Amino acid sequence: MLNTGFGYWEPIIFALTFLLLGCIAYFIYIRGNPKHKKVGEQLKPFLSGNPEPAKELVHIRGRHIYWGFKEAFAPVYRKLDEMHDGDVRNYMLWFFGILVILMLIFLGGM
Amino acid sequence: MMDISQHYPALIIAIPLFAAFLCPLFKERIKALATLAILALLATLIFVVLLAGQVYTSVAPITYTYGSSSPGLTLPSGYHVPVRIIFEIDGLSILMALITVILALVGAIYAYSSIKDESGKGKFFALLLLLTVGALGMVLTGDIFNLFVFLEISSIAGAALVAYYNYRGEANEAAFKYITVSSVGGVLVLFAIGILYSEYDLLNIAALGNAISTTGLSTLDLFALALFVGAFAMKAGTFPMHMWLPDAYGEAPAAVNPPLIASTQASLYALLRVTYIMYGGAVFNYTTLGWVLIVLGVFSMIFGVLMALKQNDIKRFIGYTAVSQVGYMLVPFGVGLSTIGDDVAFGTYGITALQAGLFHMINDAIYMGMLFMVVGCVYHATGKRNMEELGGLARNMPLTAIFFMIGGAAVSGVPPFNGFASKIMIYESIYNFHPLLSIIAIVVSIITLGAYVKAFQGIFLGPKLKEFENVEEAPTSMLVSIAVLAALVIVFGLMPSLVVKTIIAPAANALVNPYGYYAGVLGGV
Numbered sequence: 001m002l003n004t005g006f007g008y009w010e011p012i013i014f015a016l017t018f019l020l021l022g023c024i025a026y027f028i029y030i031r032g033n034p035k036h037k038k039v040g041e042q043l044k045p046f047l048s049g050n051p052e053p054a055k056e057l058v059h060i061r062g063r064h065i066y067w068g069f070k071e072a073f074a075p076v077y078r079k080l081d082e083m084h085d086g087d088v089r090n091y092m093l094w095f096f097g098i099l100v101i102l103m104l105i106f107l108g109g110m
Numbered sequence: 111m112m113d114i115s116q117h118y119p120a121l122i123i124a125i126p127l128f129a130a131f132l133c134p135l136f137k138e139r140i141k142a143l144a145t146l147a148i149l150a151l152l153a154t155l156i157f158v159v160l161l162a163g164q165v166y167t168s169v170a171p172i173t174y175t176y177g178s179s180s181p182g183l184t185l186p187s188g189y190h191v192p193v194r195i196i197f198e199i200d201g202l203s204i205l206m207a208l209i210t211v212i213l214a215l216v217g218a219i220y221a222y223s224s225i226k227d228e229s230g231k232g233k234f235f236a237l238l239l240l241l242t243v244g245a246l247g248m249v250l251t252g253d254i255f256n257l258f259v260f261l262e263i264s265s266i267a268g269a270a271l272v273a274y275y276n277y278r279g280e281a282n283e284a285a286f287k288y289i290t291v292s293s294v295g296g297v298l299v300l301f302a303i304g305i306l307y308s309e310y311d312l313l314n315i316a317a318l319g320n321a322i323s324t325t326g327l328s329t330l331d332l333f334a335l336a337l338f339v340g341a342f343a344m345k346a347g348t349f350p351m352h353m354w355l356p357d358a359y360g361e362a363p364a365a366v367n368p369p370l371i372a373s374t375q376a377s378l379y380a381l382l383r384v385t386y387i388m389y390g391g392a393v394f395n396y397t398t399l400g401w402v403l404i405v406l407g408v409f410s411m412i413f414g415v416l417m418a419l420k421q422n423d424i425k426r427f428i429g430y431t432a433v434s435q436v437g438y439m440l441v442p443f444g445v446g447l448s449t450i451g452d453d454v455a456f457g458t459y460g461i462t463a464l465q466a467g468l469f470h471m472i473n474d475a476i477y478m479g480m481l482f483m484v485v486g487c488v489y490h491a492t493g494k495r496n497m498e499e500l501g502g503l504a505r506n507m508p509l510t511a512i513f514f515m516i517g518g519a520a521v522s523g524v525p526p527f528n529g530f531a532s533k534i535m536i537y538e539s540i541y542n543f544h545p546l547l548s549i550i551a552i553v554v555s556i557i558t559l560g561a562y563v564k565a566f567q568g569i570f571l572g573p574k575l576k577e578f579e580n581v582e583e584a585p586t587s588m589l590v591s592i593a594v595l596a597a598l599v600i601v602f603g604l605m606p607s608l609v610v611k612t613i614i615a616p617a618a619n620a621l622v623n624p625y626g627y628y629a630g631v632l633g634g635v
Binding site for chain 1: 283286287290291294295298329332333335336337339340343344350351353354357398399402413416417419420422458459462497498500501502525526530531534535538539541542560561563564565567568569572573574575576603604605606607610
C-alpha cells in the first residue's frame, strides 16, 4: 500500500476489483442473445438507405480526432506554430531569453 | 590481493567505455556487436546492483578517488580540499545509474534487429555505449568539471546517434540542432564552473557546497546558479527551451531513444545536484528558486501536451508528450525546494513532493523509452511515421498494439500502471502547496490520455488497410526489449510502495541532507 502523504493507494485491490468487474462483464456477454445472427443484413450499418462505402474509405484518421479541440484552440496553436519554426537561431533566442529572466530573478530577488 | 568491491564505481565506467572502443573492430557484424554491447551492459548492470548494495547500507555517500592509494581516501594527509577526481555515490546517484544502464541495455537488445539493415553498425554501438558512459559519468561523479566532461561526451555521442539515419535530411538537421543547443548549454555550464573555481579554487561538489554554505552566497554565486539552472533545464527539455527535443527524439533511431532519455534525465539529475546539494547548504530564498522550477514545469506540462495533440508524426508526438512529462517532475521538485526552511511544510508535503518527482522521473524513463521503441516497431514494419497514413495495424501487430496501450495508459496516469502511482503522489503533495497546480496536473493528464487515444486510433484501430496487408509483427529482439520495460511499468505500478521505500526514499533523503553529503565526502569538515 502506497502512502501518498494524505491518503493511500492499493493497486492490488484495484487490479482485483478490475478483474472481478471484467469477469462480471464477460458473464453478461456470454449470456447474450443466442439467436443473434453472425451474418446477414442486420450486421450492416443503417445509413439512411444509402449503400455502405468501403471500410478503407471511412477509416477515421488521426486528424479527425479532436478536430473541435484544435479549432477551439486555433489562436493558441497559431502562436505555438510561430514559436516552433524549426530555426535553431530562434531556439537559442528562447534559451537566452529565459537565461536573462533567470538572472533578473536570481540576482534581484534572492 | 585487490578487493574488487572497492572498485565498482570505476568498473561501471570502464566496462562500457572499453567495449565502446572495441566496437569499431567488429565493423558490420551485428551479432558480434550486439553481443559485446549487451554483455558489457549486463556486466555494468551487475556492478551497479552490487554498488547499490553498498550505497543502501552506508550512512555516508560511497566515494571513489581516482589515483589515490585507497579509493575511499578523498583527502590525503596534508590536503585540506579534495583535488583529485572523486566519484561520490549516494541514493540519488545509484538510482539514476540503475535506470541509465537498464535503458541502455534494452536499447542494445532492440538495436540487434532494428539496425540490422543499416550501415555503420560498429560506429552505432560504439556511440551507444559512449552515450551510456556519458550519462553514467554525470550521475556518479562528485566533481563539477568532470560532470561537464561527461555532459559533453553524452551530447556529442547523442548528436552523432541522432544523425545515424544520415540519408534522411531531417536526421542531419535534428542532429545539428541538438549539438548546437547542447554546445551552447555546455559552454554556459563551463562558464558557471569557471566562476565558482575563480571564487573558491574548488571543483569538488561537496567542497564547493561546503565553501558556499560557509562564506554565504555572493552575487557571482547567484549568477553561476542562474547559468546552471538555465543550461540544465534546457538540456532536460523544459519549455520554452525544449524545441530541440522533439526534433532529436523524433529523428534518432528507436534503439537510441531509451539511452537518450537517460542522458536527458542525467541533466535533470545535475539540476537537482546543483540546487539541492551544491547550493543546498547556503541560506537564500528557496521559495523563489522553487517557483522558478514550478513555473517552468507548468508551462512544459501544458504546452507540451497541446503540441502533442496536433502532431501527426508518431515519434514527434511522443517527443512532445515527453516535454509535458518533464513538467510533472519540475513541479514537485520546485515544491520540495520551496518548502526547504519550513520544517512543517517540508515534513507535511515537501518530502512527499520530492519523492513523487523522483518516482515520476524513473517511471517516465521507463514508459517513454518503451513508447519510443513501440513506434519504432511500427516504423520498422511499415516504413511510415505519419498517423494519417497508418491505421488498422492492431490486426497484424497485436503485441505492438498492446504495448502501446500499456505505455499510453502509464504516461496518462491510468491505474494501475506506474505513471498513476507517481502522479497520485504528485497531485496530493502539490495540492497542499497550491491547489491550482494539482488541478493543472490532473487536466493535463486527461488531455494526455486524449492524445494517446487519438494516436492509438490513428495507428492501430480501424479496418485493415490494403497497403499493410502483409505487415508482420516486429522481430523478437525488439519485442523482448519492449516487454522488459512493459514488465517494469506493471511491476512498479503494482508495487509502488516497495519501489518508493527501496530506491526512491534513499534518493530523496540524500537530496535533502546537503551537510551529510559534505561531511561524508570531506570527512566531517
